[in-house]
Amino acid sequence: MYFSKFSLFSFVTIQNIEMFMLDDLDRRILRHLQADPAQSIPDLADRLTLTASRLTRRIEKLRDAGVLRGQRAVIDWQALGYAVEVSLRITLDKTQPRAFDEFINAARGIAEVLEIQTFLGQVDVRLSVIARDMAHYLDVYRDRILTLPHVADIEALMHVARIKTDESLPL
Numbered sequence: 001m002y003f004s005k006f007s008l009f010s011f012v013t014i015q016n017i018e019m020f021m022l023d024d025l026d027r028r029i030l031r032h033l034q035a036d037p038a039q040s041i042p043d044l045a046d047r048l049t050l051t052a053s054r055l056t057r058r059i060e061k062l063r064d065a066g067v068l069r070g071q072r073a074v075i076d077w078q079a080l081g082y083a084v085e086v087s088l089r090i091t092l093d094k095t096q097p098r099a100f101d102e103f104i105n106a107a108r109g110i111a112e113v114l115e116i117q118t119f120l121g122q123v124d125v126r127l128s129v130i131a132r133d134m135a136h137y138l139d140v141y142r143d144r145i146l147t148l149p150h151v152a153d154i155e156a157l158m159h160v161a162r163i164k165t166d167e168s169l170p171l
Contacts, residue, residue: 020065025050027171029058030067034168037071077114077130084131085159088145089123091152099150100124110144123155 022030025048032044039047045055062068092099100118107116107127115128129145131137145154 020062020067022067022171025058026062026067029055029062030169031171033068034171081132082130083133084137086129086131086137086141087157087159088127088129089155089157090125090127090148091122091154092124093150093152094124096150102149103151106148110140112140112144 028048029044032039032047041052041056041059045052048055050058059068063070090103092103096102103125104116104118107113107125110129112129112131113127114130115126117126118124119126127145129137129140131140141156
C-alpha cells in the first residue's frame with residue numbers, strides 16, 4: 001500500500017485505485033450537504049461553526065478529489081405525467097466484439113431510458129424505462145427497445161412500488 005498526503009486530505013492507493021480518506025470535518029460537511037444540498041455556504045458554515053472561506057476550501061477539495069460530483073435537480077417524473085416504469089433485463093449477443101459499446105450508445109439515445117446499468121453474469125444490461133401509459137410504453141418498446149443492436153434476450157419487470165430510494169451514504 002502507498003500512503004501520501006494532499007493538503008488536509010489523504011489518499012490511499014491500492015492496486016492503482018485512489019480512495020479519498022475523509023476526516024471528521026469532511027463527514028460532517030457531507031452529512032449536512034446530503035440532508036440539504038441547497039443550503040447556502042454561510043448557513044452551512046454557521047451550522048458547522050466554520051468560516052465561509054474555510055468551508056468553501058474544504059468543499060472545493062472534496063470536489064477536486066471527486067468525492068462531491070455536484071448538485072442536481074431531482075424531478076418527479078410521475079408529476080409530469082409518466083405513470084409506467086419498467087425495468088428491462090437484457091442479455092446481449094456476446095459473439096459480437098462491440099456488442100456492449102454499440103448497444104449502450106444506441107440506448108443512450110432513447111429519452112425514456114432513465115438509467116443504464118451493466119452487469120457481470122447472465123444479465124448484461126438493465127434499462128430503467130418510463131412511459132406516460134402502457135400504450136406509450138409499447139410504442140417505446142416496439143419501436144426503439146426492440147431495434148437496439150445485439151439484443152439476444154429481454155426480460156421485462158413492471159415496477160409496482162418504490163420502497164426505498166436513498167442516495168445518502170452512512171457517513
